[in-house]
Amino acid sequence: MTEPVRVHLRVPGTTPMPDLMKLIDSIEAAGFDGAGILDSQMISRDTFVVLGQAAARTTRLGLFPAVTNPFTRHASVLASAIQTVEEMAPGRVRFVIGTGYTSASTIGRKPATLAEMRACIAAVKTLLAGQSVDWDGTPGRLGYISGRRIPVLMAASGPKAIEVAGEVADGALLLVGFNRGIVERALEHLERGARRSGRRVDDLEVIWAVRVGTAATTAEARRSARPTAVHWGILRWGGHWLEPAGIRIPKLEIPDAVWKITPISRTLPTGRRRSRPRRSFQTTSSPSCATRSAWSARPSIARTASRR
Amino acid sequence: MTKLGVRNLYLMPFQTFAPPEAEVHTFRDVVFPRLSAAGLR
Numbered sequence: 131m132t133e134p135v136r137v138h139l140r141v142p143g144t145t146p147m148p149d150l151m152k153l154i155d156s157i158e159a160a161g162f163d164g165a166g167i168l169d170s171q172m173i174s175r176d177t178f179v180v181l182g183q184a185a186a187r188t189t190r191l192g193l194f195p196a197v198t199n200p201f202t203r204h205a206s207v208l209a210s211a212i213q214t215v216e217e218m219a220p221g222r223v224r225f226v227i228g229t230g231y232t233s234a235s236t237i238g239r240k241p242a243t244l245a246e247m248r249a250c251i252a253a254v255k256t257l258l259a260g261q262s263v264d265w266d267g268t269p270g271r272l273g274y275i276s277g278r279r280i281p282v283l284m285a286a287s288g289p290k291a292i293e294v295a296g297e298v299a300d301g302a303l304l305l306v307g308f309n310r311g312i313v314e315r316a317l318e319h320l321e322r323g324a325r326r327s328g329r330r331v332d333d334l335e336v337i338w339a340v341r342v343g344t345a346a347t348t349a350e351a352r353r354s355a356r357p358t359a360v361h362w363g364i365l366r367w368g369g370h371w372l373e374p375a376g377i378r379i380p381k382l383e384i385p386d387a388v389w390k391i392t393p394i395s396r397t398l399p400t401g402r403r404r405s406r407p408r409r410s411f412q413t414t415s416s417p418s419c420a421t422r423s424a425w426s427a428r429p430s431i432a433r434t435a436s437r438r
Numbered sequence: 439m440t441k442l443g444v445r446n447l448y449l450m451p452f453q454t455f456a457p458p459e460a461e462v463h464t465f466r467d468v469v470f471p472r473l474s475a476a477g478l479r
Contacts, residue, residue: 135440135478137465138448144455153457160466161479166448173455196448303448313442338444343452344464358452 138164138337140196143175147183150175154184158191166196166226172236178211185219192222197285197303199230200242200250206265208250209257209272216280224335225254226303228285244294247284251298255282281335288370289319296323301335307363308340311374440478 139162143150157165165184169177177195184193193215198208208227216223227250229241242250253263258280262271284295285303295302296319306316321331341358345351363372364382372379449465451458473479 132440132477133445135473136446137470138446139458139461139465140448140450141458142455145457149457153459153462156459156462160462161470162462162465164448168455305450308439310439310442313439313444317442335446336443337446337448339448339450341452342449342461344460354452 136163138162138166138192138194140168141165141180142168142173143177143180144168144173147175147180150180151183151187154188154191158188162191164192164194164224166194169195169198169202170232170236171202173232178215181215181223182218185215185222188219188222190222192224193219194224194226194283197226197228199228199233200246201230201239202233202237205250205253206257206263206270206272209254212254212280213258213272213275216276216278217274220276221278224281224283225258226283226285227251227254228303229291244291247291247294248298251282251284255300258282283335283337285339292316292319293323293326296320296329296331296334297326298323299334301337303337303339305339305362307371307375308338309371309375311376312371313338315371315374 139157141150141153141157145153154165167177167180167184168174177198181193181195184191195212200208203211208225212223212225227247229243229247231241234241256263257272258275260271260275260277262269281300283301283303284291284299285305286292286295287305292302292304292306302320304316304320306312317331317336320334320336324330324334341355341362343351343354343358345354363369364379369379449458449461451461470479
């Protein structure tokens, strides 16, 4: 038999823990290789609590945060958390970290910079290796490492982030699109980063994020894919990965009606960004959180609706 | 895609915040058996 295809599934902690654990059970029973637990503190139950509970009731399933970030927890807390989970699921745990998306936007901040990613990944890897990290003059190490390796992967979507992942992490979770041209281009960036640290892509674990949907018919599945295709393929990364996929689209104009629903200008590339202010989203009671995302806009929308 | 070395997938269902129960059933009943038949599981 050829090398098997491993399949992991994203699990949002949006249902009560008892239901969530039944879902974890079903994922392991179905034959999945791993479960990635969403880390978005305002939307999903705590990633590491869920991972710990899942570790205690599974025997085979790989487990990882999907994905955590370097700003809602200190690097020492992240290392402690994943090391603790690993004690409950020896050899089944990965650590996956990215720049943050809704974990950032729901608390009114921007995703982490690549410099922050480098620093956090370096600190976590050092701690998990049983070595000491210098915290502004205060050295510290984990007092309870297992000695088993916990791979540290970086989630990446853009070329620079992919190269950083190849350079500093044990592997990469690539959110780029599932297309031959895209895969080849992404691997070029990953290889470029790996070379900076004297490695090759073959030295890294690479996980490919794939957007999926199931439906009774292909037409229905395509229909359900459209919002995701527009958001991820065009708006969020400016269509960067369309060219290697051989896709050309005309200049995108966002109708005013859409602006009133979701504040997406932050994600638009230069040249497609609208200059008009998004005042319609600045009516929440917490100005610092206003206009950050559709999530921050939802309370104001709900209040508007209730007044009608 | 496997010829490019793509053998490690992370499925992100379109319904980002809904439990992926449909995907669990579909992969258990349809996709995994087909992968097994192709020698990929």
